[in-house]
Amino acid sequence: MITDDPEPSRRGRRDPAGSEPPAAASIGSDSPADVPAEDSPDPVRHTLGAPVLTVRGLTVHYETDQQVRAVQDVDFVLRRGEVFGLAGESGCGKSTLAYALNRLLRPPARVVSGSVVFHDEGGDVDLLGLAGEELRRFRWKKIAMVFQGAMNALNPVLTVRTQLADVLAAHEPDMSASARLARCAELLDLVGVDRTRLGSYPHELSGGMRQRVMIAMALALSPDVMVMDEPTTALDVVVQRDILRELSRLREHFGFAIVFITHDLSLLLEISDQIAIMYAGRIVEQAPAGRLLDAPRHPYTVGLLNSFPSLTGPRREMRGVPGHPPDLAVPIVGCSFAPRCPYRRQPCDEHRPDLRRRDSASDGIAACHAYAEADYGAPAPPALLRGEFHPVETAEVVEA
Numbered sequence: 422m423i424t425d426d427p428e429p430s431r432r433g434r435r436d437p438a439g440s441e442p443p444a445a446a447s448i449g450s451d452s453p454a455d456v457p458a459e460d461s462p463d464p465v466r467h468t469l470g471a472p473v474l475t476v477r478g479l480t481v482h483y484e485t486d487q488q489v490r491a492v493q494d495v496d497f498v499l500r501r502g503e504v505f506g507l508a509g510e511s512g513c514g515k516s517t518l519a520y521a522l523n524r525l526l527r528p529p530a531r532v533v534s535g536s537v538v539f540h541d542e543g544g545d546v547d548l549l550g551l552a553g554e555e556l557r558r559f560r561w562k563k564i565a566m567v568f569q570g571a572m573n574a575l576n577p578v579l580t581v582r583t584q585l586a587d588v589l590a591a592h593e594p595d596m597s598a599s600a601r602l603a604r605c606a607e608l609l610d611l612v613g614v615d616r617t618r619l620g621s622y623p624h625e626l627s628g629g630m631r632q633r634v635m636i637a638m639a640l641a642l643s644p645d646v647m648v649m650d651e652p653t654t655a656l657d658v659v660v661q662r663d664i665l666r667e668l669s670r671l672r673e674h675f676g677f678a679i680v681f682i683t684h685d686l687s688l689l690l691e692i693s694d695q696i697a698i699m700y701a702g703r704i705v706e707q708a709p710a711g712r713l714l715d716a717p718r719h720p721y722t723v724g725l726l727n728s729f730p731s732l733t734g735p736r737r738e739m740r741g742v743p744g745h746p747p748d749l750a751v752p753i754v755g756c757s758f759a760p761r762c763p764y765r766r767q768p769c770d771e772h773r774p775d776l777r778r779r780d781s782a783s784d785g786i787a788a789c790h791a792y793a794e795a796d797y798g799a800p801a802p803p804a805l806l807r808g809e810f811h812p813v814e815t816a817e818v819v820e821a
């Protein structure tokens with residue numbers, strides 16, 4: 422649930438840089454040959470379209486001898502052409518959410534409640550209600566997924582050509598063999614792998630090439646949405662950057678939207694339009710990437726931002742977020758982040774904070790009592806508004 426704005430006095434305390442709407446760039450025709458070869462100077466700048474996916478109240482548990490509350494009451498809207506970044510520490514529920522979006526969860530996982538609606542051209546489709554052939558047709562054609570470590574998911578005894586052609590044969594049975602072959606070559610062109618590699622086996626390709634082939638497979642049926650779960654984590658930084666640049670170019674050209682999942686918030690800040698921060702199964706803050714960087718409002722986001730160096734901003738002391746995330750098999754009372762939070766006060770231990778609007782309607786949402794004066798019983802700590810995770814005045818604030 423999202424509640425009202427914080428009071429006007431809180432608004433606009435920080436530099437609004439990054440809050441401008443993105444500049445327009447057109448999305449071209451569907452011909453792969455039209456994809457521009459140059460790198461985009463700013464991959465985030467493009468026009469966002471209408472909603473393509475709406476997630477409401479999504480709750481997923483793992484029902485073992487314990488009940489693991491992996492995803493709790495998650496809401497978000499993904500727009501056509503948008504990169505929606507999802508960040509959070511290991512175990513916070515990111516992969517579970519990704520699998521739920523693609524209907525790939527298996528027992529003991531269970532979707533307890535919520536909805537995932539795909540806004541198709543012909544009307545809305547309730548993804549959680551699809552089954553059998555309908556689901557098979559929908560998956561990969563409308564929503565494709567690139568998994569964590571997917572580059573190791575290629576079949577070692579089949580050539581790249583066979584694996585790409587199999588995807589096309591399964592979903593486009595009427596396509597002729599020669600058209601399929603031509604499409605396989607186009608797909609490799611698209612992801613920047615030489616088409617002579619069609620005859621290669623996975624072990625003959627580098628890690629980066631294998632991951633590009635996986636992206637080519639996900640692109641094969643021109644999906645509207647790509648869910649990418651840590652797609653570049655296993656690659657070295659240079660290869661990672663190359664692939665992200667390629668992905669950004671393809672996204673600009675074809676207009677698909679991406680849910681990009683990673684623990685690497687610095688990477689998300691570069692490529693995302695919107696960023697959601699997950700903690701203990703819930704989204705605790707969401708904002709346009711520039712605003713999240715300039716004006717984080719949730720102390721956990723502040724802690725994550727303080728965990729890596731800024732290339733452009735002022736020098737700051739790098740410190741991680743002390744402590745550990747909670748055990749999701751144990752019911753949480755109050756704010757799940759409270760035990761690690763320098764701004765913790767009494768209400769934090771008793772009531773879970775609702776997601777509230779941040780500085781303005783377009784600025785995003787955050788779930789933190791300290792940011793909501795009425796809950797906190799005191800004005801928001803200035804250090805929190807300055808984006809400090811280890812504020813000198815913490816002790817006074819907490820005792821006030």
Ligand SMILES: Nc1ncnc2c1ncn2[C@@H]1O[C@H](COP(=O)(O)OP(=O)(O)OP(=O)(O)O)[C@@H](O)[C@H]1O
Nearest residue numbers: 483485489491510511512513514515516517518749
């Ligand atoms: N098969 C399972 N059975 C029971 N609990 C599970 C299972 N899979 C995941 N979990 C638990 O669900 C919670 C969320 O896990 P998930 O893998 O979605 O998190 P994550 O943020 O993607 O982590 P990572 O970045 O390490 O992949 C964790 O507490 C995890 O231990």
